[in-house]
Amino acid sequence: MNKLTKLLGIKYPIIQGPMAWITEAELAIAVGEAGGAGVIACGSRNAAWIREEVKKVRAATDKPFGLNVPLLDLNKDELLRTACEEKVPFVTIGAGNPIPYIESFKKAGIKVICVIPNLKLAKRVEDNGADAIVIEGMEAGGHIGSITTMALLTNIIPEMKIPVIAAGGIADGRGMAAAFLMGAAGVQIGTAFLLAEECTVHMNVKRRLIEAMDTDSVVTGLLHGHSARCLKNDFTEKYLGLERTAAPQEKMDQLATGTSRLSAVEGDIANGSVFAGQSLVRLKSIRPVREIIESIYNEAVEVLNKAPGLLIKRD
Ligand SMILES: Cc1cc2nc3c(=O)[nH]c(=O)nc-3n(C[C@H](O)[C@H](O)[C@H](O)COP(=O)(O)O)c2cc1C
Structure with missing residues (x-):
């Protein structure tokens, strides 16, 4: 057991990253049963939908799971209130300042994990009672x-007392081992779980991911402060074209609205925004969640066992 598995009551320190329009009860159940922590993404949803998904998880498993609320959501108050009322084991909150919301979750007996983009906010959420952070x-x-x-691992971990979960570009056991060597207590993985059998994302997205090369990743919105990493396609070409010509933000928002759902649910991988991370090349097959989690964990253990000999030759 380490600090994170103890905190959440899970077997492996692996959190399935919440993914809007994608990570629902089915994936959270499978991840929990396989020993990780599943997270239902509440972004773009409403109270009734959340309650239904929570009910499904509770009917299928007694393993811990979480709800994710992105604070940039227009109905964030409804989502936060519902998450609190449902008294789920833990919440992850990010994309904004989580500090005003920590206390009410803690009072409801819910563990709070904040998704943090920099050191200053990391220290502030720790001081305000967060149980762990995702960087x-x-x-x-x-x-x-x-x-x-x-850079986040380098800058933030030495300053923190609460468990730090590393995310971004971790797709195998070597990435997990590297994060642990840097002092992380867990990893949050998104893109690699898109290829889980139990992941409900459209099959076109899964197929596109399997074909994707490292150079297929692109960031939209860099110039306007709403950056999103996705796979290159007709949508990103049009969006980046608008950015280059300094088109009005309104026009770009219009083009982007509804595009996550378009790819994830409807399978339009040309005109939808296909969110995915940069570590793509090793994602080659669709596998059961249990196999994904165990292969990542076992590879991390293998790599860490070899670690002492990497720097100092042992006879
Ligand atoms: C398709 C997709 C949708 C995502 N949606 C959300 C979301 O709704 N809320 C959130 O906090 N993070 C979201 N993320 C980030 C993931 O939870 C996770 O932190 C990230 O994927 C980790 O990096 P990786 O993709 O390299 O594994 C999303 C990521 C992807 C790939």
């Missing part, structure tokens, strides 16, 4: 900050 580097899929995972 998510710009290698990650979806909405991102501007700092890499390696």
Whole structure:
């Protein structure tokens, strides 16, 4: 057991990253049963949907799971209130300042994990009672900050007392081992779970991911402060074209609205925004969640066992 597995009551220190329009009860159940921590993404949803998903998880497993609330969501108050009322084991909150919301979750007996883009906010959420933080580097899929995972691990971990979970670009056991050597207590993985059999994302997205090369990743919105990492396609070409010509923000928002759902649910991988991280090349097959989690964990253990000999030759 380490600090994170103890905190959440899980077997492996692996959190399935919440992914809007994608990570629902089915994946959270499978991840929990396999020994990780599943997270239902509440972004773009409403109270009734959340309650239904929570009910499904509770009916299927007694393993811990979490709800994720992105604070940039227009109905964030409804999502936060519902998460609190449902008294789920833990919440992850990010994409904004989580401090005003920590206390009410703690009072409801819910563990709070904040998704943090920099050291200053990391220290402030720790001082305000957060149980753990996720530091998510710009290698990650979806909405991102501007700092890499390696730099976040370097800058933030030595300053923190609460467990730190590394995210962004971790897709195998070597990445997990590297994060642990840097002092992380866990990893949050998104893109690699898109290829889980139990992941409900459209099959077109899965197929596109399997074909993707390292150079297929691109960031939209860099110039306007709403950066999102996704796979290159017709949508990103049009969006980046608008950015280059300094088109009005309104026009770009219009083009981007609804595009996550378009790819994830409807399978339009040309005109939808296909969120995915930069670590793509090793993602080659669709596998059961249990196999994904165990292969990542076992590889990390193998790599860490070899670690002492990497720097100092032992006879
Ligand atoms: C398709 C997709 C959708 C995402 N949606 C969310 C979200 O709704 N809320 C959130 O906090 N993070 C979201 N993320 C970030 C993931 O939870 C996770 O931190 C990230 O994927 C880790 O980096 P990786 O993709 O390199 O594994 C999303 C990522 C992807 C790939």
